[in-house]
Amino acid sequence: MNKNHYFCEITEKRTYNKLTDITVAFPDADKICAPGQFLHILCGGNSFLRRPISICDVSKSTLRFIFEIRGEGTAALAQKEEGDIVDMLAPLGHGFDLMKKDEKVIAIGGGIGCFPLLYAAKKCGNVSAILGFRNAEAAYPKFVDDFKEVCDVILMTDDGSAGIKGFTPQGLEKMIANGERPDKIITCGPMVMMEKIISIARENGIVCLASYEERMGCGIGTCLCCSTKIDGKMRCVCKEGPVFEFAE
Numbered sequence: 001m002n003k004n005h006y007f008c009e010i011t012e013k014r015t016y017n018k019l020t021d022i023t024v025a026f027p028d029a030d031k032i033c034a035p036g037q038f039l040h041i042l043c044g045g046n047s048f049l050r051r052p053i054s055i056c057d058v059s060k061s062t063l064r065f066i067f068e069i070r071g072e073g074t075a076a077l078a079q080k081e082e083g084d085i086v087d088m089l090a091p092l093g094h095g096f097d098l099m100k101k102d103e104k105v106i107a108i109g110g111g112i113g114c115f116p117l118l119y120a121a122k123k124c125g126n127v128s129a130i131l132g133f134r135n136a137e138a139a140y141p142k143f144v145d146d147f148k149e150v151c152d153v154i155l156m157t158d159d160g161s162a163g164i165k166g167f168t169p170q171g172l173e174k175m176i177a178n179g180e181r182p183d184k185i186i187t188c189g190p191m192v193m194m195e196k197i198i199s200i201a202r203e204n205g206i207v208c209l210a211s212y213e214e215r216m217g218c219g220i221g222t223c224l225c226c227s228t229k230i231d232g233k234m235r236c237v238c239k240e241g242p243v244f245e246f247a248e
């Protein structure tokens with residue numbers, strides 16, 4: 001059997017609106033998995049291809065992921081209960097490079113793109129976060145509370161129904177204007193949000209690591225269905241990414 005192929009028992013499951021928060025037993029997850037890497041999950045039901053879901057958090061013996069029900073695959077996965085087994089390829093891809101412990105990092109997430117940033121934030125020595133959601137209903141309270149245990153969090157919503165009204169790039173611009181310039185930005189979220197974050201980072205000479213979410217087939221770089229143009233070059237998101245570095 002492939003050394004990346006796991007069958008993991010669900011030890012904890014929570015649901016919140018369209019989100020499902022699953023923890024599975026995964027021995028040595030903290031040694032094996034890097035922040036920003038992802039799982040390729042056989043969801044069940046009629047979905048034939050695996051679906052990519054980010055690693056949200058790990059411990060010595062568990063791995064957590066949170067996903068939104070979008071279509072057939074995620075709907076079938078959300079049916080699984082505690083005690084059921086999840087078939088996954090893990091961990092896949094290239095995650096966030098967070099080797100320098102002394103650098104000041106800002107984690108900026110949008111919607112489901114907030115989830116991969118929790119484990120990443122835990123790996124940073126000096127970190128704060130801006131988490132953006134559509135509205136209060138989308139801002140999963142358990143996740144936001146877990147993040148607040150790791151670092152200072154600025155919560156933003158598009159409509160102002162929770163936290164500060166506005167979009168995360170505005171939050172970043174305000175931080176920089178207040179003299180709180182980070183050495184590095186790590187980000188994941190909708191493309192339009194990440195493009196804006198990358199452009200603010202470049203204008204201010206800040207290194208930015210952005211995690212891309214493309215539709216994927218194999219997850220291991222053979223089918224190339226996730227190839228996309230990044231910074232003028234065709235890149236295979238599952239194998240070369242999903243995290244790409246945009247130098248200052």
Ligand SMILES: Cc1cc2nc3c(=O)[nH]c(=O)nc-3n(C[C@H](O)[C@H](O)[C@H](O)COP(=O)(O)OP(=O)(O)OC[C@H]3O[C@@H](n4cnc5c(N)ncnc54)[C@H](O)[C@@H]3O)c2cc1C
Nearest residue numbers: 051052053054066067068070071072073074112213214215
């Ligand atoms: C590296 C990576 C990490 C991801 N991490 C998470 C995560 O932590 N939590 C989470 O909720 N989702 C995550 N996603 C998105 C998730 O993979 C898709 O929502 C899922 O594959 C949809 O499958 P489905 O069968 O439910 O829906 P489908 O029937 O396949 O599609 C339903 C809708 O979702 C859209 N969609 C499908 N795949 C993607 C995709 N990859 N990116 C954007 N839109 C898509 C389709 O265009 C369609 O509108 C991640 C995607 C990638 C590539």
